[in-house]
Amino acid sequence: MTATDTTAAELTGSMRNGVDTATLFATLDAVKAAPEAAKFQFRATNEWLSGTHNRSTIADFYGVGEERVHEHTFTFDADHPAVLVGRDNGPTPVEFVLHALAACLTAGLANIAAARGIKLTQVRSTVTGDIDLNGILGLNPEVRNGYERITVRFAIHGDAPAEKLRELVEQSRARSAVYDVITNRVPVTIEVETN
Amino acid sequence: MTATDTTAAELTGSMRNGVDTATLFATLDAVKAAPEAAKFQFRATNEWLSGTHNRSTIADFYGVGEERVHEHTFTFDADHPAVLVGRDNGPTPVEFVLHALAACLTAGLANIAAARGIKLTQVRSTVTGDIDLNGILGLNPEVRNGYERITVRFAIHGDAPAEKLRELVEQSRARSAVYDVITNRVPVTIEVETN
Numbered sequence: 001m002t003a004t005d006t007t008a009a010e011l012t013g014s015m016r017n018g019v020d021t022a023t024l025f026a027t028l029d030a031v032k033a034a035p036e037a038a039k040f041q042f043r044a045t046n047e048w049l050s051g052t053h054n055r056s057t058i059a060d061f062y063g064v065g066e067e068r069v070h071e072h073t074f075t076f077d078a079d080h081p082a083v084l085v086g087r088d089n090g091p092t093p094v095e096f097v098l099h100a101l102a103a104c105l106t107a108g109l110a111n112i113a114a115a116r117g118i119k120l121t122q123v124r125s126t127v128t129g130d131i132d133l134n135g136i137l138g139l140n141p142e143v144r145n146g147y148e149r150i151t152v153r154f155a156i157h158g159d160a161p162a163e164k165l166r167e168l169v170e171q172s173r174a175r176s177a178v179y180d181v182i183t184n185r186v187p188v189t190i191e192v193e194t195n
Numbered sequence: 196m197t198a199t200d201t202t203a204a205e206l207t208g209s210m211r212n213g214v215d216t217a218t219l220f221a222t223l224d225a226v227k228a229a230p231e232a233a234k235f236q237f238r239a240t241n242e243w244l245s246g247t248h249n250r251s252t253i254a255d256f257y258g259v260g261e262e263r264v265h266e267h268t269f270t271f272d273a274d275h276p277a278v279l280v281g282r283d284n285g286p287t288p289v290e291f292v293l294h295a296l297a298a299c300l301t302a303g304l305a306n307i308a309a310a311r312g313i314k315l316t317q318v319r320s321t322v323t324g325d326i327d328l329n330g331i332l333g334l335n336p337e338v339r340n341g342y343e344r345i346t347v348r349f350a351i352h353g354d355a356p357a358e359k360l361r362e363l364v365e366q367s368r369a370r371s372a373v374y375d376v377i378t379n380r381v382p383v384t385i386e387v388e389t390n
Contacts, residue, residue, distance in 0.1 A: 018245030024280050031332055038328035042290045046297035048318035050213030051309075054301045056294035058286045063328075064278050071283040076271070076291075078298035083259050085219050085306070088266040091253045093299035093373050095237045096271075096291050099251035101383070102241035103273035104288035106249045108331070111280070114246075123243035129381075133233035133258075136303070136370045137226055146375030152385045162389040169387045175331045178288050180341030182381050186324075188296070188374060190347045192364045194357040 019114035037064045052086040053079040084133075094147065097182070098127040104178035105152065105169070112171050113158065120158040127152050150182065214309035232259045247281040248274040279328075289342065293322040295373045300347065303367035308353065313363065315353040322347050345377065 014022035031038045040063040046056045059073040078093050080086025091099075102125045113120050129150045135143035156165045173179055209217035226233045235258040241251045254268040273288050275281025286294075297320045308315050324345045330338035351360045368374055 018248070020246075020280065027280055028332060028334070031329065032334055035329055035335065038332060038334070040326050040328055042287065042293060042324045042326065044290060044293035044297055044322050046294070046301055046320045046322070048301050048305060048315065051305055052302035053213070054298055054305075054318075056297055058290050058294065061276075061290075068276065068278065070276060070286065074286050076294050078294070078302065080302060081256075081263070081265060083263065085215065085222055086302075091265065091269050092237065093295045093302065094376070095239060095253050095256075096295035096298070097373060097376055098237060098239035099241070099253065099271055099273070100288045100291035100295065102239055102251055103249055103291065105385075106241055106243050107247035107273065107275060107281075107288065110243060110246055110249075120243065123249075125241045127239050127241070129237045131235050131237065131372060133235055134226065134230055135375075136372050137223060137233060138370060139223070139227055139233070140230065144375055144379070145370055146372045146379065147381045150381055150383045152383065153388070154385065155388045157389070165389045166387050169385060173385055175333060175340055177326060177331050177341045178292060179383060180330075180339055181289070181292055182376060183383050184339070184341065185379060186342045186345055186377050188345045188347065188378050190300075190349065190364060190368055192361050193348070193350045194352070194360045 016114040016117070017110045017120050019111055021114050024111060024115065039063070049077075049089075051079075052084070053077065053089045055090075094129060094131065097147075098129050098150070100178045101150065101152065101176075101182060102127045104176045105154075105172050108172035108176055109156075109168050112175075113168050116164075116168070118158050118160040118164060118168065120156070122157040123154065125152055125154045211309040211312070212305045212315050214306055216309050219306060219310065234258070244272075244284075246274075247279075248272065248284045250285075289324060289326065292342075292377070293324050293345070296345065296347065296371075296377060297322045299371045299373035300349075300364070300367050303371055304351075304363050307366050307370075308355075308363050311359075311363070313353050313355040313359060315351070317352040318349065320347055320349045 044056045048054045077090030079089040081088045129147040134140040135145040239251045272285030274284040276283045324342040329335040330340040
């Protein structure tokens with residue numbers, strides 16, 4: 001937390017773990033009253049650069065009834081390492097999936113802890129994904145293309161008993177968008193324009 | 196492609212789309228001869244910063260029989276936008292999933308085009324994900340936490356007929372690790388350490 005994170009909310013006691021719980025509960029009430037506000041569309045645009053190297057831009061999204069822009073335009077390079085015939089200009093696409101999972105579970109955890117009055121002091125996690133590339137290389141039809149398994153290891157410290165800290169992780173898992181995407185199916189449509 | 200991408204491989208004609216096809220085919224032959232080389236483990240470590248803001252580091256992985264490090268250590272911040280009670284210090288975790296999908300399909304496409312002797316001139320894509328946050332907010336048990344649907348729109352240009360360019364996308368989809376992760380289930384185990 002930086003000095004600029006200190007706000008009126010913090011002074012009035014509604015700020016916990018860097019989460020403005022008053023705003024969090026007000027947001028929940030607002031969506032309860034107008035469920036359509038919760039319909040979001042997120043977007044990434046990608047441009048191929050060379051070989052396995054490409055770059056995505058994340059700038060705008062739709063939510064709470066209107067088009068919105070992030071405060072910054074974010075760009076991310078992806079590539080394969082040399083051992084996978086790339087130039088290592090960025091992580092592999094599958095590594096970004098692990099980051100997304102860690103980030104989603106951790107964000108949820110901080111919100112849930114704040115809502116439950118638990119002060120977190122440190123949250124760290126390591127996510128590992130095991131993959132057999134015989135799948136994507138087309139060398140063994142019995143091997144899937146994606147991860148065989150993913151393991152998340154959390155180390156959590158805060159002002160609550162171990163049992164309560166573990167319950168935060170369980171609730172975060174139960175409400176995680178990325179966990180749902182990875183452990184359940186999402187239909188994907190692909191359209192192609194050529195000329 | 197930059198000037199430094201011009202290599203002996205390019206001069207001998209094995210370089211196409213920035214892919215060294217000679218190395219690509221040699222890698223396939225090597226894995227055919229020693230399938231264990233294709234067992235990889237990718238990793239991300241994440242640290243909570245404040246509220247929904249956290250940061251992942253991607254540095255090392257295991258593959259081709261040994262521990263390896265990326266040429267650079269990559270770090271990525273994730274956060275929620277203000278409208279979702281965050282500070283917009285990075286994209287949301289679910290947006291990284293869209294980037295990962297675009298990047299994976301695009302990397303595969305460039306490799307497959309190179310292997311098939313097709314020269315690509317431009318590949319762009321936009322990935323959109325529709326999500327109803329009544330799920331993660333716990334306001335409607337009938338709404339899932341993750342994306343309801345994801346749509347990928349490719350615009351591809353190259354020296355092949357439209358039909359051949361479309362076949363590249365189809366083959367990339369059929370061999371994409373991230374597409375498989377999103378459209379099929381991956382088992383995720385979560386472990387928690389507290390003290």
